[in-house]
Amino acid sequence: MIKYYTFKIKRYLPNETPKTRWDEFRVKLNNMERVLDGLIKIKETMDGTLTFRKSCAHGVCGSCAMKINGKNRLACQTLVKDLPEIIEIEPLPSLPVIKDLVVDMTLFFQKNDKVLPYLINEEPPPQRERIQSPQDQHKILESITCIMCGSCTTSCPVFWSDKEYLGPSALLKAYRFLFDTRDKATEQRLKAITGQDGIWRCHSIFNCVEVCPKEIDITKHILKLKRLAIKKGFKGGQE
Amino acid sequence: MEINKHYFDTIIIGSGLAGCRAAIECIENGTVGVLSKLYPTRSHSTAAQGGIGAALGNEEEDSPEWHTYDTVKGSDFLGDQDAIEIMCYDAIPTIIELEHMGVPFSRTVEGKIAQRRFGGHTRDFGKAPVRRACYSADRTGHAVLFALYEQCQLRGVRFFQEFQVIDIVIENQAIQGVIAINIKDGSIHVFEAKIVIIASGGYGKIFKVTSNAYASTGECLSMLFRQGLPLEDMEFFQFHPTGLYGLGILITEGARGEGGILINGKGERFMERYAPTIKDLAPRDMVSRAILSEIREGRGIDGQDYVYLDLRHVDKKILHERLPEITTFCKIYMGIDPSEAPIPVVPTAHYAMGGIPTDIDGRVLRDVDGSFVQGLFAAGECACVSVHGANRLGCNSLLDTVVFGRRAGKAASSILKSSTKGKVKKERLALIIECLEMLKNNKGKETVASIRKELQQAMMDKCSVFRTEEELKLLVDEIKTLKERYKEIEITDKSKTFNTDLLEAIELGHMLTLAEVIASSALQRTESRGAHYREDYPKRDDENWMKHTLAFQTEKGITFKYKPVKITRFKPEERKY
Numbered sequence: 001m002i003k004y005y006t007f008k009i010k011r012y013l014p015n016e017t018p019k020t021r022w023d024e025f026r027v028k029l030n031n032m033e034r035v036l037d038g039l040i041k042i043k044e045t046m047d048g049t050l051t052f053r054k055s056c057a058h059g060v061c062g063s064c065a066m067k068i069n070g071k072n073r074l075a076c077q078t079l080v081k082d083l084p085e086i087i088e089i090e091p092l093p094s095l096p097v098i099k100d101l102v103v104d105m106t107l108f109f110q111k112n113d114k115v116l117p118y119l120i121n122e123e124p125p126p127q128r129e130r131i132q133s134p135q136d137q138h139k140i141l142e143s144i145t146c147i148m149c150g151s152c153t154t155s156c157p158v159f160w161s162d163k164e165y166l167g168p169s170a171l172l173k174a175y176r177f178l179f180d181t182r183d184k185a186t187e188q189r190l191k192a193i194t195g196q197d198g199i200w201r202c203h204s205i206f207n208c209v210e211v212c213p214k215e216i217d218i219t220k221h222i223l224k225l226k227r228l229a230i231k232k233g234f235k236g237g238q239e
Numbered sequence: 240m241e242i243n244k245h246y247f248d249t250i251i252i253g254s255g256l257a258g259c260r261a262a263i264e265c266i267e268n269g270t271v272g273v274l275s276k277l278y279p280t281r282s283h284s285t286a287a288q289g290g291i292g293a294a295l296g297n298e299e300e301d302s303p304e305w306h307t308y309d310t311v312k313g314s315d316f317l318g319d320q321d322a323i324e325i326m327c328y329d330a331i332p333t334i335i336e337l338e339h340m341g342v343p344f345s346r347t348v349e350g351k352i353a354q355r356r357f358g359g360h361t362r363d364f365g366k367a368p369v370r371r372a373c374y375s376a377d378r379t380g381h382a383v384l385f386a387l388y389e390q391c392q393l394r395g396v397r398f399f400q401e402f403q404v405i406d407i408v409i410e411n412q413a414i415q416g417v418i419a420i421n422i423k424d425g426s427i428h429v430f431e432a433k434i435v436i437i438a439s440g441g442y443g444k445i446f447k448v449t450s451n452a453y454a455s456t457g458e459c460l461s462m463l464f465r466q467g468l469p470l471e472d473m474e475f476f477q478f479h480p481t482g483l484y485g486l487g488i489l490i491t492e493g494a495r496g497e498g499g500i501l502i503n504g505k506g507e508r509f510m511e512r513y514a515p516t517i518k519d520l521a522p523r524d525m526v527s528r529a530i531l532s533e534i535r536e537g538r539g540i541d542g543q544d545y546v547y548l549d550l551r552h553v554d555k556k557i558l559h560e561r562l563p564e565i566t567t568f569c570k571i572y573m574g575i576d577p578s579e580a581p582i583p584v585v586p587t588a589h590y591a592m593g594g595i596p597t598d599i600d601g602r603v604l605r606d607v608d609g610s611f612v613q614g615l616f617a618a619g620e621c622a623c624v625s626v627h628g629a630n631r632l633g634c635n636s637l638l639d640t641v642v643f644g645r646r647a648g649k650a651a652s653s654i655l656k657s658s659t660k661g662k663v664k665k666e667r668l669a670l671i672i673e674c675l676e677m678l679k680n681n682k683g684k685e686t687v688a689s690i691r692k693e694l695q696q697a698m699m700d701k702c703s704v705f706r707t708e709e710e711l712k713l714l715v716d717e718i719k720t721l722k723e724r725y726k727e728i729e730i731t732d733k734s735k736t737f738n739t740d741l742l743e744a745i746e747l748g749h750m751l752t753l754a755e756v757i758a759s760s761a762l763q764r765t766e767s768r769g770a771h772y773r774e775d776y777p778k779r780d781d782e783n784w785m786k787h788t789l790a791f792q793t794e795k796g797i798t799f800k801y802k803p804v805k806i807t808r809f810k811p812e813e814r815k816y
Contacts, residue, residue, distance in 0.1 A: 137346045
């Protein structure tokens with residue numbers, strides 16, 4: 001089934017005046033096509049200046065997160081048939097826009113760097129693999145599927161009002177290592193996430209869970225981090 | 240124009256598995272800068288699903304010797320056996336090392352790295368399928384890439400993300416550095432270095448239906464080729480048997496490894512006829528040909544151009560635990576639940592066996608005489624060692640990236656002290672900037688999109704699974720015409736900020752160069768071997784063609800030289816499964 005859709009796209013062109021405007025494009029798409037296909041058609045046939053990120057086009061690389069009809073999603077994973085005929089597209093909120101739908105994600109990635117995002121284990125490794133039971137591996141199963149698309153953190157009201165907050169994505173990364181039985185930097189990492197910009201700032205608003213394209217229950221993971229922090233003597237609500 | 244200059248001991252182009260693995264070696268001995276068109280973890284390695292091969296023997300008896308045999312046979316005896324042996328024996332410590340770096344592999348009940356069956360991997364020299372693919376559900380590439388990138392961060396590797404390389408500077412048969420655009424603001428950056436390692440990945444976007452990412456356009460290979468360096472075995476391009484119908488999205492071979500079967504329109508498990516011993520787990524070239532043969536003979540589903548991959552009989556728990564990603568793809572893109580409905584599939588352009596010729600340490604070859612470009616290395620899909628020969632086995636590509644990424648990194652580090660700092664001359668820089676400005680300001684009636692579309696369609700129609708002289712000749716002419724038309728392209732976006740319009744135009748120019756190399760290489764090889772199937776020459780011809788093709792650009796156009804295949808242990812035999 002082929003149908004016309006109206007793409008209303010928020011443009012940001014840093015060298016033009018005014019810098020910001022809304023453009024409308026009519027695009028013919030079939031019911032297997034995605035918002036990304038629509039954007040590509042517009043760029044190829046109507047306006048070559050339209051700018052957005054893309055790469056894998058099937059929801060694994062995390063390049064094309066944007067706000068589509070009010071919700072952060074991956075353009076490559078959102079089928080047009082599941083949307084109304086008018087599709088409104090904006091860049092991810094609360095990050096500086098570089099051009100059109102491309103935001104500057106530097107701040108987002110910097111959050112990640114703060115939680116020591118790598119396995120730390122200084123013990124000499126065994127000859128073969130470190131043993132980890134399937135049950136233990138399952139503890140991090142959900143958290144390792146994160147593709148760092150930025151949908152969660154930029155949907156978080158706490159992050160909107162305070163850019164110092166680590167945000168759901170970075171906290172999920174902390175979880176991924178804190179609950180990995182092979183990691184030995186528990187204290188160090190808990191210290192990094194229990195300051196005034198860390199886990200205690202999460203108010204369980206669940207926006208992150210609602211938008212995550214990999215359906216990760218991020219809030220649940222943050223709750224588990226809070227429990228672990230309490231257990232290890234890192235108290236909440238204190239400086 | 241203001242130019243930003245940088246110096247690093249080693250520059251790596253590409254931040255996928257090969258690039259990150261190489262960086263981890265190089266940072267031990269000097270400064271390392273990694274350039275990537277994307278944010279590093281968005282590299283296409285992240286899309287690899289099913290597994291990474293190593294004869295760990297965690298699930299059943301296995302040996303690197305069997306792995307070597309399978310890879311040689313899978314390559315249709317075109318793979319260099321010395322390199323294959325290195326890969327299969329290095330596989331074990333390399334995977335263990337990855338685990339130590341933090342890769343979250345799926346586990347056996349004893350807590351060891353879990354392993355599954357994969358196409359063409361057998362026990363005891365072809366007797367039956369063996370569990371050799373180490374996996375992290377069906378997100379193995381993602382799991383490995385994140386761990387390697389994280390280790391690079393820990394070790395202080397400097398990443399230049401969203402930097403597109405526009406020139407790889409070779410003068411006096413030695414690498415000098417690279418020139419890149421910072422996509423964000425359009426600024427030009429010169430990176431001088433002692434060593435450059437190219438790890439830029441594949442170029443599946445040359446074909447219409449592909450599992451590859453938009454970024455997989457292959458410009459680095461073209462940049463070398465245009466400077467007179469050879470490209471090896473470019474006629475061998477793998478079509479993965481199971482791409483989602485209409486989209487080309489990959490459905491891992493692991494799905495068949497976990498028990499999935501292919502069925503045709505008559506409900507037959509047709510692979511039994513093509514590969515009686517290992518059936519659906521035959522190598523990809525054979526399965527892709529089988530699927531398309533069924534379709535050609537009218538046995539597609541309802542006579543249409545696809546077959547089914549049936550997972551309905553596979554335990555739901557296995558689908559959920561080991562194949563969650565592809566299950567989700569089916570639900571999102573096809574609206575079907577693979578535990579209840581079969582998946583419509585058709586072969587999709589997937590992997591380049593050919594590429595930049597290297598030795599077993601990643602050194603880039605200049606000619607068939609074995610001479611090298613001083614200081615230049617390549618690893619991963621962009622390179623051709625050759626371990627995959629005419630057809631790569633599943634789960635050997637991730638293995639190739641980490642084994643040879645590591646080896647290239649070690650070899651590069653070992654010559655760092657004795658290497659001289661590269662120098663990018665002003666004239667060279669001026670020339671590339673001039674080309675860029677010309678492309679940006681060119682006036683004409685052609686668009687990037689229309690030429691790209693025609694190229695991808697032509698490659699799909701005439702240079703995919705089945706090939707003939709007649710069609711390949713037409714294709715070469717068509718590409719030449721497209722190259723002429725490319726001179727008439729006009730781009731819309733004239734800005735400096737995040738100008739993807741311009742970048743796509745640059746990529747297209749290189750895609751046209753590569754396409755001509757692929758088509759011409761396919762035309763000259765008058766035999767069928769692995770993924771290169773010539774309907775007019777349906778037999779393998781060891782007498783005349785047991786050799787690697789090296790394509791060169793000369794004033795007379797593309798010319799070919801040949802390099803012998805290294806045969807050590809396994810003598811060529813008829814390939815039956």
